[in-house]
Amino acid sequence: xxxxxxxxxxxxxxxxxxxxxxxxxxxxxxxxxxxxxxxxxxxxxxxxxxxxxxxxxxxxxxxxxxxxxxxxxxxxxxxxxxxxxxxxxxxxxxxxxxxxxxxxxxxxxxxxxxxxxxxx
Amino acid sequence: xxxxxxxxxxxxxxxxxxxxxxxxxxxxxxxxxxxxxxxxxxxxxxxxxxxxxxxxxxxxxxxxxxxxxxxxxxxxxxxxxxxxxxxxxxxxxxxxxxxxxxxxxxxxxxxxxxxxxxxxxxxxxxxxxxxxxxxxxxxxxxxxxxxxxxxxxxxxxxxxxxxxxxxxxxxxxxxxxxxxxxxxxxxxxxxxxxxxxxxxxxxxxxxxxxxxxxxxxxxxxxxxxxxxxxxxxxxxxxxxxxxxxxxxxxxxxxxxxxxxxxxxxxxxxxxxxxxxxxxxxxxxxxxxxxxxxxxxxxxxxxxxxxxxxxxxxxxxxxxxxxxxxxxxxxxxxxxxxxxxxxxxxxxxxxxxxxxxxxxxxxxxxxxxxxxxxxxxxxxxxxxxxxxxxxxxxxxxxxxxxxxxxxxxxxxxxxxxxxxxxxxxxxxxxxxxxxxxxxxxxxxxxxxxxxxxxxxxxxxxxxxxxxxxxxxxxxxxxxxxxxxxxxxxxxxxxxxxxxxxxxxxxxxxxxxxxxxxxxxxxxxxxxxxxxxxxxxxxxxxxxxxxxxxxxxxxxxxxxxxxxxxxxxxxxxxxxxxxxxxxxxxxxxxxxxxxxxxxxxxxxxxxxxxxxxxxxxxxxxxxxxxxxxxxxxxxxxxxxxxxxxxxxxxxxxxxxxxxxxxxxxxxxxxxxxxxxxxxxxxxxxxxxxxxxxxxxxxxxxxxxxxxxxxxxxxxxxxxxxxxxxxxxxxxxxxxxxxxxxxxxxxxxxxxxxxxxxxxxxxxxxxxxxxxxxxxxxxxxxxxxxxxxxxxxxxxxxxxxxxxxxxxxxxxxxxxxxxxxxxxxxxxxxxxxxxxxxxxxxxxxxxxxxxxxxxxxxxxxxxxxxxxxxxxxx
Numbered sequence: 003x004x005x006x007x008x009x010x011x012x013x014x015x016x017x018x019x020x021x022x023x024x025x026x027x028x029x030x031x032x033x034x035x036x037x038x039x040x041x042x043x044x045x046x047x048x049x050x051x052x053x054x055x056x057x058x059x060x061x062x063x064x065x066x067x068x069x070x071x072x073x074x075x076x077x078x079x080x081x082x083x084x085x086x087x088x089x090x091x092x093x094x095x096x097x098x099x100x101x102x103x104x105x106x107x108x109x110x111x112x113x114x115x116x117x118x119x120x121x122x
Numbered sequence: 123x124x125x126x127x128x129x130x131x132x133x134x135x136x137x138x139x140x141x142x143x144x145x146x147x148x149x150x151x152x153x154x155x156x157x158x159x160x161x162x163x164x165x166x167x168x169x170x171x172x173x174x175x176x177x178x179x180x181x182x183x184x185x186x187x188x189x190x191x192x193x194x195x196x197x198x199x200x201x202x203x204x205x206x207x208x209x210x211x212x213x214x215x216x217x218x219x220x221x222x223x224x225x226x227x228x229x230x231x232x233x234x235x236x237x238x239x240x241x242x243x244x245x246x247x248x249x250x251x252x253x254x255x256x257x258x259x260x261x262x263x264x265x266x267x268x269x270x271x272x273x274x275x276x277x278x279x280x281x282x283x284x285x286x287x288x289x290x291x292x293x294x295x296x297x298x299x300x301x302x303x304x305x306x307x308x309x310x311x312x313x314x315x316x317x318x319x320x321x322x323x324x325x326x327x328x329x330x331x332x333x334x335x336x337x338x339x340x341x342x343x344x345x346x347x348x349x350x351x352x353x354x355x356x357x358x359x360x361x362x363x364x365x366x367x368x369x370x371x372x373x374x375x376x377x378x379x380x381x382x383x384x385x386x387x388x389x390x391x392x393x394x395x396x397x398x399x400x401x402x403x404x405x406x407x408x409x410x411x412x413x414x415x416x417x418x419x420x421x422x423x424x425x426x427x428x429x430x431x432x433x434x435x436x437x438x439x440x441x442x443x444x445x446x447x448x449x450x451x452x453x454x455x456x457x458x459x460x461x462x463x464x465x466x467x468x469x470x471x472x473x474x475x476x477x478x479x480x481x482x483x484x485x486x487x488x489x490x491x492x493x494x495x496x497x498x499x500x501x502x503x504x505x506x507x508x509x510x511x512x513x514x515x516x517x518x519x520x521x522x523x524x525x526x527x528x529x530x531x532x533x534x535x536x537x538x539x540x541x542x543x544x545x546x547x548x549x550x551x552x553x554x555x556x557x558x559x560x561x562x563x564x565x566x567x568x569x570x571x572x573x574x575x576x577x578x579x580x581x582x583x584x585x586x587x588x589x590x591x592x593x594x595x596x597x598x599x600x601x602x603x604x605x606x607x608x609x610x611x612x613x614x615x616x617x618x619x620x621x622x623x624x625x626x627x628x629x630x631x632x633x634x635x636x637x638x639x640x641x642x643x644x645x646x647x648x649x650x651x652x653x654x655x656x657x658x659x660x661x662x663x664x665x666x667x668x669x670x671x672x673x674x675x676x677x678x679x680x681x682x683x684x685x686x687x688x689x690x691x692x693x694x695x696x697x698x699x700x701x702x703x704x705x706x707x708x709x710x711x712x713x714x715x716x717x718x719x720x721x722x723x724x725x726x727x728x729x730x731x732x733x734x735x736x737x738x739x740x741x742x743x744x745x746x747x748x749x750x751x752x753x754x755x756x757x758x759x760x761x762x763x764x765x766x767x768x769x770x771x772x773x774x775x776x777x778x779x780x781x782x783x784x785x786x787x788x789x790x791x792x793x794x795x796x797x798x799x800x801x802x803x804x805x806x807x808x809x810x811x812x813x814x815x816x817x818x819x820x821x822x823x824x825x826x827x828x829x830x831x832x833x834x835x836x837x838x839x840x841x842x843x844x845x846x847x848x849x850x851x852x853x854x855x856x857x858x859x860x861x862x863x864x865x866x867x868x869x870x871x872x873x874x875x876x877x878x879x880x881x882x883x884x885x886x887x888x889x890x891x892x893x894x895x896x897x898x899x900x901x902x903x904x905x906x907x908x909x910x911x912x913x914x915x916x917x918x919x920x921x922x923x924x925x926x927x928x929x930x931x932x933x934x935x936x937x938x939x940x941x942x943x944x945x946x947x948x949x950x951x952x953x954x955x956x957x958x959x960x961x962x963x964x965x966x967x968x969x970x971x972x973x974x975x976x977x978x979x980x981x982x983x984x985x986x987x988x989x990x991x992x993x
Binding site: 033034035038039052053054055057058061062064065082083 | 143167
């Protein structure tokens with residue numbers, strides 16, 4: 003892998019990763035590997051997640067009570083741990099998404115002021 | 123628990139994860155080997171992930187803190203000299219604080235052992251002439267009937283007893299209380315029963331509760347004590363129980379009895395509305411009633427009683443005081459001043475330690491700069507340095523607590539007896555808690571400035587500059603200068619306090635008490651038993667006692683008298699002086715009355731100014747005679763000879779006018795109420811004409827008077843083997859005790875200010891010698907350019923004196939304000955006394971000069987060639 007390719011990927015901010023995990027789990031319970039894959043897939047590989055960094059984030063979310071863990075069996079009948087959104091996590095996701103939209107909007111306005119003025 | 127389980131499962135999760143990724147890669151067509159490698163790579167650093175996850179579950183700050191503590195310990199071990207000096211300085215400051223706090227706690231803070239003490243109120247009567255006085259029993263009964271603001275109210279009457287039937291007879295203190303007293307206070311007997319409401323009435327059989335200590339000392343802590351008897355004043359009292367060990371009262375209480383027993387024995391006092399003798403009233407406010415409301419109601423009741431019974435109650439009011447205030451004695455201002463002083467000592471100690479930290483911080487600048495360069499946040503480093511301060515302060519605190527054990531013992535001895543109102547000075551949980559908070563506070567005070575300073579961004583330029591004389595160095599010197607100035611000002615304030623106190627005590631001890639206390643022994647004797655119920659028996663006892671004591675070897679003269687100076691037994695009465703203008707009611711002269719035997723004036727060394735003293739001829743059959751003091755003569759007979767004039771007790775309208783006393787002599791004023799208090803009106807009566815059952819025996823000895831105690835005791839017991847003597851003391855001791863609070867304040871203030879002086883001097887010395895070391899190069903250049911050595915000396919000393927001068931100036935301004943807080947402790951000296959202020963300032967300047975002398979000498983000896991080569 004070339005360094006150039008890596009530079010084009012965006013390193014994730016801690017809070018952002020939390021948000022992405024919650025968003026992913028909105029579709030239903032999933033195990034760790036599946037979450038990592040989903041994030042990569044849905045961001046069209048732009049977002050670079052070192053897959054390992056998923057785990058501290060998952061544990062942080064468990065500690066806060068936003069997600070829970072349950073034992074289950076995966077598609078090929080292997081024992082696996084499934085992470086699941088809690089009602090509290092669902093509320094948090096709405097809240098965080100709204101915050102994120104606001105922030106993204108604000109940053110966009112700062113970065114492209116002329117366009118904004120033209121629109122208004 | 124949860125953390126451990128989560129961490130165990132994590133391993134499994136990670137393995138699963140990599141397994142799946144490898145599988146995916148194989149499906150994408152990689153060789154198994156490559157697939158595993160890519161999966162592992164994509165996962166990242168497994169150890170790092172585990173660590174990060176563990177952190178999620180751990181109390182990170184706690185682990186950081188533990189790490190900081192370890193680091194701090196390592197740093198302290200690395201600099202044993204620094205650590206020892208800083209620790210000792212802190213220990214002195216903290217130890218002194220703990221010792222003083224133990225007294226603050228004992229006197230001001232220790233919770234009273236009563237139920238809801240905040241609603242307990244002490245009530246007394248007041249009169250414009252003397253202020254607060256005791257309550258008469260009939261007035262108490264009317265208060266109880268008429269008041270609605272108190273849910274309960276009870277009387278406490280002090281009674282003295284002679285305890286006999288033991289090895290040596292002794293005098294004990296009793297409290298006769300309303301039967302509801304203990305339950306109102308929320309106190310339950312440790313053993314036995316409380317009093318019953320029927321025990322309020324006269325005719326109550328003699329029952330008694332023992333204090334815990336009397337039960338221990340005289341009854342061997344017998345658990346079956348109830349029903350046994352105790353012989354008090356030749357009467358057997360049935361013991362019904364024991365008071366709890368933590369029982370605390372305003373006056374010493376060895377035994378407690380129902381007030382009905384007192385009312386039986388003292389039926390006249392119990393009915394006489396004008397008899398106010400050692401009876402206090404305590405009430406519990408009804409729910410929802412505050413002090414102001416109760417006071418308004420009680421004042422109304424007192425006014426009604428004054429109108430109804432003008433003869434006994436005219437102009438008598440009522441004073442209400444929360445019980446906590448009644449327990450806080452006159453020592454309060456002294457204790458608060460000392461507490462403030464000892465806080466100053468701690469601040470000085472902190473300033474000194476901060477200075478030490480700054481010096482060491484200078485040598486650690488590079489270490490800090492490196493750590494910041496490697497990405498440590500400033501906050502993190504400040505936190506780490508504060509932790510180091512805290513570790514040091516903790517050691518200082520532990521050592522200080524050890525010092526305080528000795529200090530507290532010293533305080534307990536230094537504090538005047540009777541000032542504690544039943545509390546004890548000891549090392550307790552509150553003191554330890556206090557030391558804990560002082561440690562935290564101190565760590566912050568001496569740690570924060572150096573920590574912030576050595577992590578300041580501009581200090582970091584040190585790294586680039588190679589760290590010699592930079593602007594940061596100058597700012598550090600400024601900070602150290604400020605600390606030295608602060609130390610000087612604090613030390614000056616303390617020294618001024620001590621100076622004012624010393625001058626007060628000197629002035630006080632120079633006060634003429636009006637009597638000669640040297641070689642005089644005093645003791646109290648109270649004749650309680652049945653055999654002394656008639657006056658002739660009483661007079662016979664006193665006369666025989668005087669006859670026997672006078673002939674003891676070494677006795678120059680002996681006398682008996684009531685109301686001896688500097689004790690708290692006072693007898694006063696209204697008098698009418700023949701020919702004086704009729705005073706307003708309540709404004710009658712109210713002198714102290716002494717009932718004395720003929721040699722009293724001679725024995726105490728009171729000067730006879732005019733006329734004669736009493737003789738044996740001033741007896742029962744002779745015309746009534748009296749002496750007055752100089753103040754009576756001055757006030758009532760300004761231009762005439764008082765000898766031959768007459769006075770009587772009470773008011774002419776209410777008194778049998780045949781009881782006129784003719785003045786036969788005038789004597790000097792005596793300081794009955796302490797050396798600092800003004801003299802009062804006094805009259806003297808011959809003891810044979812006013813027999814008294816309680817008297818003090820005073821004996822003038824040709825040698826050490828205390829040596830006579832045994833022989834006097836034997837003389838008393840040869841007259842009556844059950845008769846105790848008590849309150850034995852030399853008059854010199856009484857005089858010394860009367861200034862005990864001030865002496866304690868002086869001793870401690872002196873100690874604290876001495877400590878402050880030494881610490882302050884060390885502070886200035888440290889600043890100057892460090893600055894000399896820093897400026898060796900500059901001084902070398904100056905000398906190479908031809909500056910005389912004396913100029914260099916002057917330069918260095920000048921720098922130190924400038925700091926001291928600013929410190930002294932600030933200190934003087936602050937002391938002007940603060941000395942006012944101790945005005946109640948001063949005597950004969952103004953709070954802005956010029957001599958003290960000037961003397962102390964000069965002393966401090968001299969000490970500062972001395973502290974600069976050593977580094978200045980060192981600067982003078984700088985060898986220019988060496989200094990320049992040093993670069």
